[in-house]
Amino acid sequence: MVISHKGKMFPLGSTVSDAGVNFAVYAPNADKVCLCLFDGFGRCERDRIDMYSHEGGVWSVFVDSLKEGALYGYRADGPYSLSDGHFFNFNKLLLDPYAKDFSGEFTWSERHYCHLPVGEFNTLDNAIDMPKSKVVKAQLYTGTKPNIAWCDTFIYECHVKGATQLHPEIEKNQVGKFSALVQPAFLQHLKSLGVTAIELLPIHAFVSEQFLTTKGLQNYWGYNTLSFFVPHKAYCINGDINEFTTMVRQFHEHDIEVIIDVVYNHTAESGIDGPMLSFKGLNNNGYYRTLNSSESTYINDTGCGNTVNIDDPITLKLIMDSLRYWVEVMGVDGFRFDLATILGRTSEGFTSRHSFFQAILQDPILSSVKLIAEPWDVGPGGYQLGAFPPPWREWNDKYRDVVRRFWRGDGGTLPELAKRIHGSNDLFEHNQRGPLNSINFLTSHDGYSLADWTSFEHKHNEANGENNRDGHSENYSFNCGVEGATNNSEVNNLRIKMQLNALVTLFLSKGVPMIAAGTELNHSQLGNNNAYCQDNEVNWLDWSGQNMTHSLSQSISDLIKLRKQLSVFQHPFFVHADDERFSVEWLNKKMLPMSESDWHDEENKTLMYILADKLKSKAVMVILNADTEHLTISLPTSPFSSSWECMFTSEYAFDAKTLPISFCLTGQSAWVLVSNLEENTND
Known part of the structure; x- marks a missing residue:
């Protein structure tokens, strides 16, 4: 028999003590919330416990004698009204927004949808297709962090799986995992390049969109977040989330910082017709931005179906708690924020004085870590390069584009090229920021690889299943006379030379240099400039053959060493x-x-x-x-x-x-x- 009582309303999530576990969840418009406890396999719901309502919309319950590792979920009942944006459906098992671990796999099925079709209430229970939240007793990170100054920072943007999946010197059970990144072969590679920070593409738990899985594709990049706290379990050898912290600690022992790419702008629940997995079933109007209309219409400034409503104080708290968790518990050194303009949006548009930025600035933990914005989204007024407040850094796509255009041979590029080389004072100096606020890059995960920039004049995204309609059409690229791969040594030598030209520009520019993983290996994505769904050799780095023959590793190493010898690049103004x-x-x-x-x-x-x-x-x-x-x-x-x-x-x-x-x-x-x-x- 389960013994429970009211418990405490904070902290949100599950909290372990010697006496049991406290559960607290925010669902302000619910009439009833139940805690569902599952067996050790996550298959059978063995207990359903009514939670107690507190002021402010928080529900809680304390379960005596429950231990770490217990599996659970929530069910919330209340009004179901499209016009009011309330989607309560007691048939849906919901993930805890504050869950620190999961057990089990997510499986797509019609059971996840709140209504089928729009307006028709869906009575199917989805628990069988849902992972279960898992009770974890979090411990503070105890490793020593490198704390590398921005003037000494060299960022290597990297995908956890793709970097090591084909590495011949890493054990097969480790390739593509967190642990593979800190194996001697890969660590030494980073050290020889001169890398001081590895920036990992999304490692928050994510799922592939259904429109991809039906085509036999996967969301490889990971920009479809399921949880803001749980590491992606596919990157753990045995599903043990502690493997992430072990990886971080080993990077720190080699003086390499860990920056993670975070997606707080949208979630995997997509639009109004998307699945109900967590937020949508607890407080839809609070977690997501909606229009005032006869039917609840999601604002889609992300292009992914929904937009997180950071104006809501509980949503803001969730994101702040998540960020602190990744710093204090998981040990990371900073964040790159996907579509970061979203985080500064109010109903009136973007503002650098948004409560999110102010919350970060006053926070004693978060104000001292590395903060990097992707300074745009797809909404009105979404391009905000240069508008973020101190101490934020920003991806500088104007730098990327003008360097590409200049080396392609475009005329009239010198005035802007000089500004970008000088650190883009026209973008950053107006609010007392310096050249080190510009993250300079030539390529990133999004778009061509550096090798493809010199090999393709036209995108080749047919493998994505969208008839080559996706991805940017203007990439400021050139093919050196032949479209795609060739055995012509003269063409191949020119391609390497042009990549070197661009790299010289990058490392001899004021600002913080970043390269995409594979740049040093002459990695080709076969002309695909939107390879987000290609979990295969298109994205996996090839550590053998021609790529190694034409490796740019030594040149990059030489250039970063040279840069560090020149005092002007340490100058913060x-x-x-x-x-x-x-x-x-x-x-x-x-x-x-x-x-x-x-x-x-x-x-x-x-x-x-x-x-x-x-x-x-x-x-x-x-x-x-x-x-x-x-x-x-x-x-x-x-x-x-x-x-x-x-x-x-x-x-x-x-x-x-x-x-x-x-x-x-x-x-x-x-x-x-x-x-x-x-x-x-x-x-």
């Missing part, structure tokens, strides 16, 4: 004319300061700049030549010494270390030169 220590000078092909006509010459496809540190009497000159023609240039000698040392070039044929004052600048090449100033201006 923009370099302007009145800077006492640093200077930046933009030069034309005659080594004279760029004139207005030079900047706006559509045919000018060469950008050269010198960054000097007067305190250390050191200067670096970067030459980016996207023109196909060779050009003889004379290097400046004053106030520099009479020689420049070539630290890196994408030009294969060049092997000299010290450059002559006059030399041939080859077409489509990038160069990094270093020189000493003749005298220390601070002496």
Whole structure:
């Protein structure tokens, strides 16, 4: 016989004590909420216990003698009214929004839907197709965190499964799992590259959309969240969520931070016709944004069917509690927020003074971790690059696009390219942020790989089952003369060279550099620029064969080492004319300061700049030549010494270390030169 009593209304979720387990859930409009306890296999509902109502809409119950590991779910009864946005259906087993672990698998069936069709109440019980929430006794993370400064950060965006699924030096039972990422072979690879932070694509528990599973596809990326607290169980060898924390601890022991990509903008419950899994059956109007209409209509600023209503205080609390949990219990060092504009939206639109941003800023835990915004969504006024408040960093797609266009050979790109290389002061300086607020990248999980950027002029997404209609049509890409894979060595060499050119630009730009996993391996997605549903070799990194032959690993390692030697890239502020220590000078092909006509010459496809540190009497000159023609240039000698040392070039044929004052600048090449100033201006 189960013995229970009222219990406490906070904390929400399940809380273990020596006497038993307290359960608390928020369902303000429910008439009745029941706690459902299951057997150890999650198959039989052995007890159904009425919960007690508290002020403010919280329901609770304390179950005596219940232990950690118990499996449970909720059922909520109340009004069912489309016009009012109330979808209570006692036939649906609901996941605890605060569950820290699950047991069992999610299976798609018509039983998950609240109504079939719209308006017709669905009496089918879905418990058989639902995972069960699992009682966990959370322990605070005890590892030592690296706390790497932004100026020293180099981010490696990575998919848990795809990074190691084909790795020949990792045991078969570990490939594609959290534990594989910290096996010596992969760890050493990251260390040799110079990576300081691994940014994992969504690791919150997620499910594949039904429209994908019916086509035999899966949601590979993971942007379809089922829980804000539970690690994705498919990434655990034995379903043990502690494997995630073990992974984090081992990364920290090697001075690598862990950033996770989080999706707080929408959930897997989709639109009004989507499944009822958790939030929708507890407080639909509170958790999701809806329009005031005769029928409850979801606002879809995410393009995924629903939009999380962060204006609601309990929803805001849920997200804040989730973030703190991942820092304090799971040990992560920061977050990349998918479609982050959603998190700053009120009914009036986006505001940098949203309560979410203020809550983060005043929070002693969250204000000190790495916070990265994807600064856009698909709603009205959704593009907000540069509008986020300190201390947020932002993915800078303007940087990505102009670097791609410049190396593709587009005219008229120099003025914007210079701004992006300089750290995008036009975007970030207005609210007292610096160049390190810009996350600079060439490619990410979304879009072409860097190899495909130089191999395809047209997207090839046929495998996604949408007749190639999905994905962006303009990728600022080129194919070096042949569409797709080729055995032509001249074409392949040019492709590698152009990738190197772009990488030189990335690592010699002010801002925080990020690369997508596989960039260093010349990884191709076969021209698919929206490979979110390809759980196969399209996304899995190939650690053998041609990819390794054309590896860019050593070049990336050399460039990040070079960057770290140059003090100007540790400088947290923009370099302007009145800077006492640093200077930046933009030069034309005659080594004279760029004139207005030079900047706006559509045919000018060469950008050269010198960054000097007067305190250390050191200067670096970067030459980016996207023109196909060779050009003889004379290097400046004053106030520099009479020689420049070539630290890196994408030009294969060049092997000299010290450059002559006059030399041939080859077409489509990038160069990094270093020189000493003749005298220390601070002496």
